[in-house]
Amino acid sequence: MSILDAKDDLTKFRAEIRTWLADVVPADWKARMARASNEEYIAGQRWWMAERRKVGLAVPHWPVEYGGAGLTLQHLIAIAGEMARADAPMARMFTISLIHLPGTLFPHGTEAQKRHYLAGVAKGDVWCQGFSEPNSGSDLASLRCRAVRDGDRYVVNGQKIWSSYSMYADHCILLTRTDPDAQKHRGITYFIMDMRAPGVEVRPIRQANGRAEFGEIFLTNVSIHAENMIGRENNGWRVAQATLASERGVIAFEGAERQRYEIEAFYHKALASGAAWLRDDQLRREFMGFLAEMQAGRRMLRRVLAESETPEASASVLPSLVKLSATVLRQRICSFMTRIAGVEGQDFALLAEEPFGSPMFDFLSAFSGTIAGGTNEIQRNIVAERGLGMPRV
Numbered sequence: 512m513s514i515l516d517a518k519d520d521l522t523k524f525r526a527e528i529r530t531w532l533a534d535v536v537p538a539d540w541k542a543r544m545a546r547a548s549n550e551e552y553i554a555g556q557r558w559w560m561a562e563r564r565k566v567g568l569a570v571p572h573w574p575v576e577y578g579g580a581g582l583t584l585q586h587l588i589a590i591a592g593e594m595a596r597a598d599a600p601m602a603r604m605f606t607i608s609l610i611h612l613p614g615t616l617f618p619h620g621t622e623a624q625k626r627h628y629l630a631g632v633a634k635g636d637v638w639c640q641g642f643s644e645p646n647s648g649s650d651l652a653s654l655r656c657r658a659v660r661d662g663d664r665y666v667v668n669g670q671k672i673w674s675s676y677s678m679y680a681d682h683c684i685l686l687t688r689t690d691p692d693a694q695k696h697r698g699i700t701y702f703i704m705d706m707r708a709p710g711v712e713v714r715p716i717r718q719a720n721g722r723a724e725f726g727e728i729f730l731t732n733v734s735i736h737a738e739n740m741i742g743r744e745n746n747g748w749r750v751a752q753a754t755l756a757s758e759r760g761v762i763a764f765e766g767a768e769r770q771r772y773e774i775e776a777f778y779h780k781a782l783a784s785g786a787a788w789l790r791d792d793q794l795r796r797e798f799m800g801f802l803a804e805m806q807a808g809r810r811m812l813r814r815v816l817a818e819s820e821t822p823e824a825s826a827s828v829l830p831s832l833v834k835l836s837a838t839v840l841r842q843r844i845c846s847f848m849t850r851i852a853g854v855e856g857q858d859f860a861l862l863a864e865e866p867f868g869s870p871m872f873d874f875l876s877a878f879s880g881t882i883a884g885g886t887n888e889i890q891r892n893i894v895a896e897r898g899l900g901m902p903r904v
């Protein structure tokens with residue numbers, strides 16, 4: 512029986528995924544990634560997507576007519592749970608392709624856009640998101656990248672920044688300003704941009720953890736056909752809301768499940784080896800606190816997921832609360848790991864030798880979570896204003 516043949520019985524569906532993962536995920540994939548160059552890491556991402564594609568798990572949540580399997584949220588939760596349990600690779604490079612692009616095209620794209628671009632994603636196309644600019648991040652609506660109409664095309668000039676995996680992307684979902692005189696939310700237009708078009712230049716940005724997963728995108732007289740507009744001219748802000756809301760919490764759910772298995776494995780290893788920190792009351796208390804907070808976070812995430820398909824979802828502050836607590840907890844756990852790893856945990860030379868998965872790598876990487884997808888300060892504003900009814904300042 513294949514995985515998708517078992518989709519009508521969630522228990523069997525899970526069991527099929529577990530069997531497949533046991534078969535396909537190499538035991539040493541993390542160790543291999545530890546010394547991987549950027550190019551090897553990217554090749555690993557492509558390999559993982561290809562394996563998922565073979566068993567129908569590349570785009571399982573899309574409708575059948577667009578190449579998906581029409582699976583429900585419960586199936587996605589089952590897949591994410593099993594991926595976490597198996598400590599399988601994550602298809603990070605494909606997040607925009609798999610989540611944000613369809614989340615935008617399904618409500619706002621033309622039929623031709625859906626057919627053409629979603630078929631490309633199902634085959635492995637990489638997409639990036641060109642939203643943030645050097646002076647427009649939290650205040651995204653102030654963006655200045657300019658698109659000027661010229662017949663049936665637009666000429667685009669400007670700069671984008673922090674665009675994840677843009678160096679490897681085939682296409683970009685791009686926000687531009689088409690009416691500089693309109694109120695700032697009203698003069699924005701949303702485009703699909705070919706990353707290989709003349710005038711597109713991507714410069715990688717090296718991060719504190721040694722990797723280069725972001726790029727700056729420089730656009731000089733880039734020509735985009737009007738048929739690549741998503742939604743109407745100057746209505747891009749509304750379309751962008753669909754992109755930003757598209758994630759539905761499944762990625763956060765998988766992250767929380769992964770953290771749970773990671774922490775449990777860490778604890779059992781410490782017990783087996785009689786680790787010294789287990790005899791330190793303060794460290795033990797700190798660790799047990801993580802376990803309690805983690806369970807609370809997992810419960811909150813289940814509520815976010817249950818709520819995600821209801822009309823209340825768009826006004827809920829729960830996703831903000833989850834993001835706040837999960838990202839800060841992640842930082843604290845990673846800080847704990849570097850401290851108990853002793854001198855080696857602080858060693859930057861080790862970071863260069865074995866970056867991926869070392870305590871210092873994880874610690875430095877943990878900071879990005881409090882910035883990506885809306886900073887924690889912005890999440891606090893949302894909780895204060897929408898959740899507690901506090902006045903806007």
Ligand SMILES: Cc1cc2nc3c(=O)[nH]c(=O)nc-3n(C[C@H](O)[C@H](O)[C@H](O)COP(=O)(O)OP(=O)(O)OC[C@H]3O[C@@H](n4cnc5c(N)ncnc54)[C@H](O)[C@@H]3O)c2cc1C
Nearest residue numbers: 640641642643648649673674675879882883884885886888
């Ligand atoms: C891992 C990661 C991946 C990303 N991927 C992408 C991507 O693919 N595409 C893309 O377009 N962007 C991406 N980003 C960029 C991200 O969306 C922005 O970094 C984020 O929105 C913050 O914007 P900024 O960096 O300009 O900071 P700013 O908005 O300049 O904020 C600077 C500081 O001021 C605080 N601040 C700002 N406004 C307020 C306010 N109103 N109240 C209180 N405090 C405030 C912020 O919290 C922050 O501490 C990514 C970022 C990260 C970390």
